[in-house]
Amino acid sequence: MSITLNAADLSRVIEMAWEDRTPFEAIEQLYGLTEPAVIKLMRRELKPGSFRLWRARVSGRATKHLKIRSPEINRAYCPTQYKR
Incomplete structure (x- = not known):
């Protein structure tokens, strides 16, 4: 099965893959990869x-x-990562 991503989704998947706290399972849930x-x-x-x-x-x-992540980590990003 091949999944086609538009440019924005492709960019977001790459960004999520680089992020330390974003698990692969989150990418799979959002994008099916x-x-x-x-x-x-x-x-x-x-x-x-x-x-x-x-x-x-x-x-x-x-x-x-x-599966190997500490249960104490309950978010995918640092609170200061997305400043407003």
Whole structure:
């Protein structure tokens, strides 16, 4: 199954994938992309060096996976991230 994303959604998925506190499950719930699909998308959309940096950053990161995430983390972003 192939999911087609418009430019705005593609940009948002990439942004969510880079965010430390946004779990892959949230991306799947919003956009229907599983973790392997997000990895494939990131490999396709990022420059090779950026992809390697991203993979090193998210590999084994507990906050990117709900099953290994601390139950104390109940939000996806820092309270000061979206200032008004």
